[in-house]
Amino acid sequence: MFTALAACDDAAPPTPPEIRPVRVTTVAPRSGGDVVTLTGTVEAETEVNLAFRIDGRMIERRVNVGDQVTAGQLIARLDRTNEENALRAARAELTAARARLTEARNNYQRQRELLQTGFTTRVRYDEATRTLRSAESALDAAQAQVNIAENRLGYTDLLADAGGTVTARGAEPGEVVQPGRMIVQIAREGGRDAVFDVPPSLKDQAPAEPVIEVSLTMDPSIRAIGRVREVSPRADPATGTFRVRVGLDAPPPALRLGSTVTGRMGIGGSDMIEIPASALTRAQAQPAVWVVDPATQTVSLRPIEVVRFDPARVLVGQGLETGETVVTAGVQALRPGQKVRLLGQQAAAR
Secondary structure (H helix, E strand, O other): OHHHHHHHHHOOOOOOOOOEEEEEEEOOEEOOEEEEEEEEEEEEOOEEEEEOOOOEEEEEEOOOOOOEEOOOOEEEEEOOHHHHHHHHHHHHHHHHHHHHHHHHHHHHHHHHHHHHHOOOOHHHHHHHHHHHHHHHHHHHHHHHHHHHHHHHHHOOEEEOOOOEEEEEEOOOOOOEEOOOOEEEEEEEOOOEEEEEEEOHHHHHHOOOOOEEEEEEOOOOOOEEEEEEEEEOOOOOOOOOOEEEEEEEEOOOOOOOOOOEEEEEEEEEOOOEEEEEHHHOEEEOOEEEEEEEEOOOOEEEEEEOEEEEEOOOEEEEEEOOOOOOEEEEEOHHHOOOOOEEEEOOOOOOOO
């Protein structure tokens, strides 16, 4: 008898599964559009690299980063010794070519007159003609060499082709530079861009021709209107963002080069699902949320596509449907298939 009673005591009832209280929200579409804010910088619409057309030793550079330059201003200079010597040699050859042409022309004229009177032969006349033509060609070649030498001498001076601001320098006085090497970089006047690094999800949502309000971050009262002028076709390999240049219409002087600006753009117009940021968790390195099954009062982890998020909210692109229940508090202590009790509601009958 005692043995039977002991056996009955050993068969204790099973422990009921833990029911964890959680706070939830019902998924609903968010109507209307949204305003996106990004931070960028002001850059020149056009930046050019000024370089010498010939090689040589740079002996002088008259501007530094931040200097304002005007069209035609001298930027830098090469050592002119070699080009001056080449020009003198070319001019000397031109003088000699002119003398040879004068001699050939006189000889041709003399042979022509002698041929008419019969005191020379056709062979000598033809030879004088060929010598004249050769002298004329040599003069043209010598003149061309003088022009080339004069141009090369002029290339020793690097001049600004337009006004602007020096933003970078690439060589110092005393260096031997090659043709095409950047000496200074100039941001030309007449155009300003606001440049932003835009995530791909936002890039895909932007309207066809958005109007963007750009304001100075330190003083939002200083603002200008801009339109997208250029979108990089490739994402940055490090950040995954796309470089977008926004051309500013009549920017105020306070929007100087290098200024930090804030851009605002309206997007949307279609319904988007919005959930609290506290509902967001991760599943296999992907964003996810806990969804409550109303029939069994259990939770399951579901991956979602995040369109945009901030410290208070998350806009969801895919993964949730209107009317579903999502856990917003207690997400770190849940496991798949766990029963939950919705705070503010009666526990499910067991």
